[in-house]
Amino acid sequence: MQLLQTILQDVNVQATHGSLAVEVQAIAFDSRQVREGVMFVAVRGVQADGHDYIQKAEEAKAAAIVCEQLPQELQPGITYVQVKDSAEALGQLASAYYGHPSEKLKLIGVTGTNGKTTSVTLLHKLFRELGYHVGLISTVQNQIDEEVIPSTHTTPDAVKLNELLAQMVKAGCTHCFMEVSSHAMVQRRVAGITFSGGVFTNITHDHLDYHGTFEEYIKAKKSFFDILPKKAFALVNADDKRGPVMVQNTKASVHFYALRKAVEFKARIIDNTIQGLHLEVDGQEIWCKLIGAFNAYNLLGAYGVAVLLGEDPVEALTVLSSLSSAAGRFDYMVSDSQVTGIVDYAHTPDALENVLNTIQQIRNPKQKVITLIGCGGNRDAAKRPVMADIACRLSDKVILTSDNPRFEEPQAILQDMQKGVKPLDYKKTLSVLDRKEAIKTACMLAEPNDIVLVAGKGHETYQEIKGVKYDFDDKQVLREMFQQLGK
Numbered sequence: 001m002q003l004l005q006t007i008l009q010d011v012n013v014q015a016t017h018g019s020l021a022v023e024v025q026a027i028a029f030d031s032r033q034v035r036e037g038v039m040f041v042a043v044r045g046v047q048a049d050g051h052d053y054i055q056k057a058e059e060a061k062a063a064a065i066v067c068e069q070l071p072q073e074l075q076p077g078i079t080y081v082q083v084k085d086s087a088e089a090l091g092q093l094a095s096a097y098y099g100h101p102s103e104k105l106k107l108i109g110v111t112g113t114n115g116k117t118t119s120v121t122l123l124h125k126l127f128r129e130l131g132y133h134v135g136l137i138s139t140v141q142n143q144i145d146e147e148v149i150p151s152t153h154t155t156p157d158a159v160k161l162n163e164l165l166a167q168m169v170k171a172g173c174t175h176c177f178m179e180v181s182s183h184a185m186v187q188r189r190v191a192g193i194t195f196s197g198g199v200f201t202n203i204t205h206d207h208l209d210y211h212g213t214f215e216e217y218i219k220a221k222k223s224f225f226d227i228l229p230k231k232a233f234a235l236v237n238a239d240d241k242r243g244p245v246m247v248q249n250t251k252a253s254v255h256f257y258a259l260r261k262a263v264e265f266k267a268r269i270i271d272n273t274i275q276g277l278h279l280e281v282d283g284q285e286i287w288c289k290l291i292g293a294f295n296a297y298n299l300l301g302a303y304g305v306a307v308l309l310g311e312d313p314v315e316a317l318t319v320l321s322s323l324s325s326a327a328g329r330f331d332y333m334v335s336d337s338q339v340t341g342i343v344d345y346a347h348t349p350d351a352l353e354n355v356l357n358t359i360q361q362i363r364n365p366k367q368k369v370i371t372l373i374g375c376g377g378n379r380d381a382a383k384r385p386v387m388a389d390i391a392c393r394l395s396d397k398v399i400l401t402s403d404n405p406r407f408e409e410p411q412a413i414l415q416d417m418q419k420g421v422k423p424l425d426y427k428k429t430l431s432v433l434d435r436k437e438a439i440k441t442a443c444m445l446a447e448p449n450d451i452v453l454v455a456g457k458g459h460e461t462y463q464e465i466k467g468v469k470y471d472f473d474d475k476q477v478l479r480e481m482f483q484q485l486g487k
């Protein structure tokens with residue numbers, strides 16, 4: 001519980017009506033969660049406008065209502081606070097309500113199209129091994145040390161985020177590593193948060209359904225670096241064309257990492273095999289368990305963060321070399337007849353191309369590559385034909401299937417993907433709508449020593465169809481099919 005006037009301190013308030021000395025029991029931005037004594041913040045969203053639910057919040061006896069536009073009629077006993085930007089105010093209020101937890105630990109945010117989960121997971125594991133109490137906020141799961149807290153988003157909403165950070169502070173965490181999605185930046189989920197550092201991994205085609213254009217998507221990512229304070233560091237992948245753009249206006253101290261440029265943190269791939277990566281990082285050779293050239297970037301970025309946070313470089317590298325990847329990222333198994341099954345969360349064109357290039361590099365010429373891929377519904381449709389084309393270009397056989405269709409017709413998504421298949425590739429492509437059947441088909445086609453890549457869903461343990469999440473685990477189904485088919 002907090003006094004309204006206390007938590008309003010950082011907010012750009014335009015007008016208030018009613019007492020500021022009221023007690024706020026909780027903050028809600030969904031009218032359905034308002035109870036007596038709760039503060040309701042009216043936020044404009046994609047589907048709805050929170051301002052349309054102010055009346056509901058009044059009926060539920062909200063203590064205070066924060067909005068950009070005041071209702072025509074104000075109710076007695078409720079305090080109204082008019083602000084310029086409700087989404088920003090929500091972040092600032094949530095931070096103040098929970099006692100500014102982000103200022104009480106070293107919070108590092110990672111943004112970029114791919115590699116966020118891998119990077120924050122590596123950092124969480126690294127700092128645990130170095131002996132710290134550490135928080136993690138990621139797509140796969142949130143964590144306080146080893147305690148797992150399920151996650152619903154890559155970046156939680158402002159209230160959940162601050163609540164989580166406060167729990168971490170209470171548990172004695174000195175560090176937290178979190179993913180910052182482009183959606184979170186546009187929706188101001190991290191407003192009011194103080195970061196000690198920010199990392200940029202890369203930017204390629206994704207989420208154009210939400211951002212509209214690639215330029216807007218770049219702007220959303222860049223805005224994360226714009227909000228970093230002077231004391232923070234910004235660590236940027238210099239090999240990405242957009243790296244320098246990200247830090248054009250940042251107040252933070254800028255540092256670069258790269259594989260192809262001579263910058264502060266640099267690495268070189270000596271060897272890239274199914275056993276892992278043999279790297280030279282800042283002049284030191286290490287062998288890592290992670291597979292694929294793209295993981296050299298994730299490892300190097302994590303190393304850079306550790307050094308910038310004052311850790312011993314040699315110790316950091318030694319620990320990094322012992323770490324495994326996040327669940328569902330190049331997760332592989334080998335069947336009795338030596339078929340390699342790989343489950344990977346590649347759900348963007350760039351990620352799929354990287355994973356398939358990695359497979360091409362590490363396979364021997366006799367091993368056929370069978371790729372299974374679907375695309376999510378109610379997400380960027382432009383990537384569908386592109387991903388089908390990439391799969392065809394870099395595989396011997398392709399099975400197009402369903403991912404999470406959400407509220408779209410699975411058949412229509414499949415048709416969008418099929419448009420990307422070139423006539424010459426028709427022969428190598430099959431469409432099997434049911435994902436389980438599709439995995440079975442891939443396994444049936446596999447001969448001893450072949451490679452089956454099941455891409456798109458990684459760690460997910462469900463398939464979301466029309467608002468219902470059905471149990472589905474790519475890794476488990478793949479294992480089952482290998483057994484069932486005697487592979």
Ligand SMILES: CC(=O)N[C@H]1[C@@H](OP(=O)(O)OP(=O)(O)OC[C@H]2O[C@@H](n3ccc(=O)[nH]c3=O)[C@H](O)[C@@H]2O)O[C@H](CO)[C@@H](O)[C@@H]1O[C@H](C)C(=O)N[C@@H](C)C(=O)N[C@H](CCC(=O)O)C(=O)O
Nearest residue numbers: 029030031043045046047048050053153154155157181183
């Ligand atoms: C497109 C999107 O990002 N939507 C997010 C957004 O919802 P919205 O803008 O659609 O909200 P809305 O339904 O229009 O409602 C507007 C406001 O009215 C309020 N409302 C609504 C109804 C009502 O009865 N009463 C009421 O008060 C709502 O609570 C909300 O505050 O704000 C919600 C609260 O924070 C999020 O849960 C929701 O995430 C949806 C579920 C989602 O799927 N988001 C994905 C795309 C996402 O955010 N992904 C990124 C990762 C992407 C990546 O990196 O690959 C992530 O960070 O997870």
Ligand SMILES: Nc1ncnc2c1ncn2[C@@H]1O[C@H](COP(=O)(O)OP(=O)(O)OP(=O)(O)O)[C@@H](O)[C@H]1O
Nearest residue numbers: 113114115116117118139294297329344345346351
């Ligand atoms: N640094 C990287 N560059 C390019 N591709 C990568 C990189 N790291 C991982 N990938 C590929 O992208 C997929 C997703 O990786 P990861 O989960 O780490 O990314 P993310 O940014 O967290 O994704 P999301 O936006 O869905 O949360 C991996 O399964 C892998 O195929």
Ligand SMILES: N[C@H](CCC[C@H](N)C(=O)O)C(=O)O
Nearest residue numbers: 347375376379403404456457
């Ligand atoms: N964070 C990503 C995950 C996509 C995963 C893929 N399996 C899908 O459902 O599209 C998103 O929300 O767009």
Ligand SMILES: [Mg+2]
Nearest residue numbers: 116117139154
């Ligand atoms: Mg992620």
